[in-house]
Structures are given as C-alpha cells and as structure tokens.
Amino acid sequence: MPKLTDDELGTLLRETFSAREQLTDQLPETTEPSRRRSAVPILLAAAAVLAVLAGVLYGVSRVGAGPTQPAATPTALARTATDDARIWAVGLDSLLQSVKPDGGWRSVIVMDLSDVGKDHLRKGPPIAPEQRTLISELVSRTAPITYHGEMSPAPATCDNSGVGVAQLRDVIDKGDHAEVEVNLYHDCTHWTTAKYRVERQGVDWVITQTFWKRTVR
Template sequence: MSRLTDDELGVLLRETFTEREDLADQLPEETRRARRAPVLLAATVLAVVAGVLYGVHRAAAPDPVEPAATAADRTSRDARVWALAIETIVRKDEPKTGWTKAIVMDLSDVGNHHLRKGPSISGQQRKLMGAIVHPTVPLQFADDDPSPAAVTCPDPRAAVLQVSDVVEKSGHLEVSVGIFYGCTRAETAKYKIERKGQDWVVTANLGQWGN
C-alpha cells in the first residue's frame, strides 16, 4: 500500500471523526491557536478520542522487546521441565513390561531432606506434569515422606521420583532428578535443558545429582 501524504491523512482522519469535531473545542487554547496544518489537529482529535498516540510517518517501528518472564510463566516452565526430566529418566529405566505407576515425592521442605528450596509443587503444576508424563507412566504425588522401598518393593514396576529446583544458567536450565525402583535400584541425573522452538528438550546429562 502506498504511503499517504500529510494532506491525505488529514482528510482521512477528519472524515473518520466528523461527528466528534466538537472535541477540538475542548483542547487547550495553545492547541487551538497553533493550527499549522489540518493533519496536526486531526491527529490531536484522534489521540483524545482513541486514547492512544498516533505517530505520523514513523521511520521504523522499534524491534519488539520480549517481556520478562512472569511468575506464572516460570510456574508453567518449571512444571514442563520437571515433567521432561521425569519422562527422560523413566524411559531410560523402564522395565520390559512397563511401569504401573510413578510417585513424585515433593521434598521441598519435608523431613531432613530439603532437596528443594520450594515452593511446593502446586496443584496446577501437578496436573500439567501428569498430562505430559501420562503416556509413559501414570504420575502420582506424595506430600509426606514415605520410604521408597515401602512403595516399590511390593510392586517392582512402580517408581519413586524426586526433582530439584529448576536452576537458570547462562542460555539454558539445569534440573536434577532421582528415581528409586525395583526395591533396591536407584539412579540420579542432572539434565541440561534448552529451548528448541516452542519446546524444552534435554540436550545433555551433566552427571549425578549434586555434581
């Protein structure tokens, strides 16, 4: 579309706000006195009526600035990262006959563990994590501190899981996860998590929890 001249833009604005021309009389005396060009008055009326400023013939709009992550954004992000870490480790250790269930112990501030500084995994986060992991294993949550053996020894196809806080690093995230299954088998991992398009993906295993 060709760029409108100042005169053409002034005509367009005046036609658009013909029924609101009386607003011009409500403008400050200095504005009514300084009628240098029709486009200036029309643009002023537009700003009063629409409540926004209109830049005439701006050379170029600035690049959009990505807003800082809100608390809600981080809450959803952490849930997705925890689910990704859980799904990665349960797939790695999945029995040939599959899992019956996996129980996440939220040890943000339980007993003497304090594996996470908190806050506790919220109900909304639990729903999101369950929906992500469910195709691999049904996910449950425990707010107390049960013995993993009490859960997994009667059912060797069950797993008990723990996750760390999500740690922000330069250009990526890190999260640790631990799994206990088969009555005596246990494993931990620290995963490097990076953004690929709209998804978070595990790009490296950085070793064991705490390293």
C-alpha cells in the same frame, strides 16, 4: 588541495603505477609459476593513496563489515511456573524411559522435596496443583504419575512390578538454559539419578545434554 584536471590525474596515475610496477620487478619469484606474486595489491594501494590525495572519497564495501559488537551475554530465561513444570516433566520422562521395566511402569510416585524433612531438600516452593497436572499429562505416555510428600523412599510393599518413586530437585536458571536433577528409586533396590541441561524451543523444553546419570544399588 586544488582539484586535479583529468590530464593531471591521468599523469599522476601513470607515474604512480609505473613506480609500483618497478617495485614488483624486484620481488623474488617463487619456484611454481602458479604462485608468482601478484602486483594487484600494490596497484590497489597506490590507487587508494591517489584517491585521498585527489580529495576523492574512496571506499571498499565488505560483506558483513561493521563496528565490532560486544560479546552477547546470556539473558535470564524469565521462567514461569508452567516452564518449571515442563522442565521437570522432560527430565522425569527421560529418566523413566532410560530405566523402564520390561512390563512398563505400573505406577510412579513423585515426591515434592520441598515438603521432605526439616531442612527441605528442595528450596523452591511446593509443586502447585496446576504444575502437577501438567507434569502428569506430559509424562502419561511413559508412566502414570501420583504425588506424595512425606514418605519413605519406597512404597510399603515392593513386588518389583513397575513401581517407582521419583524425586524432583530445584530447576536451576543458568542464563541461556536451565538445569534439573531427577532421582528415581526403582526395582526395590536401585537408585538412578541424572542431571540434565534443558533449553527452550518455542513453548517446549528439550534436553540438550545429560551431564551425568548413575545407578546405585
């Protein structure tokens, strides 16, 4: 298409806009003056058509506009043994605080369920010595921790003086978060169990949701 001169471009603009203004006169009016239909969208449309016909690059910049991005999919957490220890610790600490006896915890024995029974109640590898040390350090403000494998659910003597037995289940990777279940035998006659959603925040792991927590006598 031949390039339009300034005069020809001005004439085409006036003719185009004049035709569009006549169309706006035919639009029905609203009952409220503040809601009268505006001619601006029609004039902008006419200008856009004219720009294409004249061979002029016409564009509108929109903040945030761009090609549609596919929905993000959760990525693997790439957990380490240290991460698992921190996840166990935050779950155990939360459960111990929720049922903390009046006099505080005197002793809490942690059972490594990978060692329990012929079916191994926990499928993962045994809790390593380094993991045990880290769990004990992270939970130390709530309770002193010791470890045991094969044993009955309660100590040989139970005098209801702040002794508990905890069981740590496997850490389950859910893509963008982890889940862990912790069981606790306390007060000589109570089982309290909880399942938590745990998310990474820097080097730490925090509980962002408690799926359920229940106590059975």
